[in-house]
Amino acid sequence: DSGVTQTPKHLITATGQRVTLRCSPRSGDLSVYWYQQSLDQGLQFLIQYYNGEERAKGNILERFSAQQFPDLHSELNLSSLELGDSALYFCASSADRGPYNEQFFGPGTRLTVL
Amino acid sequence: AQKVTQAQTEISVVEKEDVTLDCVYETRDTTYYLFWYKQPPSGELVFLIRRNSFDEQNEISGRYSWNFQKSTSSFNFTITASQVVDSAVYFCALIVYNQGGKLIFGQGTELSVKP
Numbered sequence: 001d002s003g004v005t006q007t008p009k010h011l012i013t014a015t016g017q018r019v020t021l022r023c024s025p026r027s028g029d030l031s032v033y034w035y036q037q038s039l040d041q042g043l044q045f046l047i048q049y050y051n052g053e054e055r056a057k058g059n060i061l062e063r064f065s066a067q068q069f070p071d072l073h074s075e076l077n078l079s080s081l082e083l084g085d086s087a088l089y090f091c092a093s094s095a096d097r098g099p100y101n102e103q104f105f106g107p108g109t110r111l112t113v114l
Numbered sequence: 115a116q117k118v119t120q121a122q123t124e125i126s127v128v129e130k131e132d133v134t135l136d137c138v139y140e141t142r143d144t145t146y147y148l149f150w151y152k153q154p155p156s157g158e159l160v161f162l163i164r165r166n167s168f169d170e171q172n173e174i175s176g177r178y179s180w181n182f183q184k185s186t187s188s189f190n191f192t193i194t195a196s197q198v199v200d201s202a203v204y205f206c207a208l209i210v211y212n213q214g215g216k217l218i219f220g221q222g223t224e225l226s227v228k229p
Contacts, residue, residue: 002158031215043205043219056214090159094215102149103215105159 003027004106006091012112018079021109025072025093031055032074033094033103034066038087049074081113116141118208120220127196128228135191135223137206143167145211148182148189153222154202165189196227 003026013019025032034046045058049068060066063081068074078085088110092103117140127133139148150162163173165182173180177194193200206220 002160033215033217035217042221043207043217045216045218048215050214056216058216088157092159096215102161102164103217104161105151107158 002104002106004091004093004104006089006106006109008109009107010110010112012114013081014114015081015083017081017113018077019081019111021076021078021089021091021111023074023076023091023093023106025074025091026104029093029095029104030072031094031096031103032068032072033092034060034074034076035090035092035105036087037090037108038084041087043090046076078111083113086111086113116143116146116208116210116218118206118218118220120204120206120223122223123221124224124226126226126228129198130195131227132192132194133196133225133227135193135204135206135225137189137191137220139187139189139206139208141208141210143210143212147209147211149207149209149217150180150189150191151205151207151219152202153205159205162191193225196225198227198229201225201227 005024030051033048037043046060048056066076088108092105094101094103119138146167148165152160179192181190203222205222207217
């Protein structure tokens, strides 16, 4: 158990809908990262927050947004969902904002868009 | 641009065999970090090792060992005396110093260890 929690574990929804994925980092970790894992794209970095501020951005679609709250938990919002958004979404956390600390991953949220 | 290549998509071995997973990376930055993660069938990603670009010493942890060679831009992972529990997808990843914590992953190598 990495100490990173993600809810829900599974999510099934329809095209055009909006969903929110939630992540709680390990105790004391200030950085939260979101990654998407799909069969065709592999593991892709989406976005990083450090202590509430956006720190780094990857190939995150405009339909996706994230935020980190004062209690350090993070939410990833996915809107106008398409079939291609079906994937496993991971949250990770680390103590620092750079590469100095390893990232610990949560169990993931499996999103299925029908 | 940075890139990580794991040319071996799938490897199948019999228990107790040694196996090496290859990883080749590309970056023009001189300061970077390399990682290996394991993804067992249960799906979570488990951190195995981190290496910075200034430390080329090989590392051994039990049956696991890593060989980092800057001259060939490789960071290979060897499992000695493989076991069925080693069956998983293994990912090599790269972080460049000035890009926050953005992990750039290879495509992964699926290792199957048969009894």
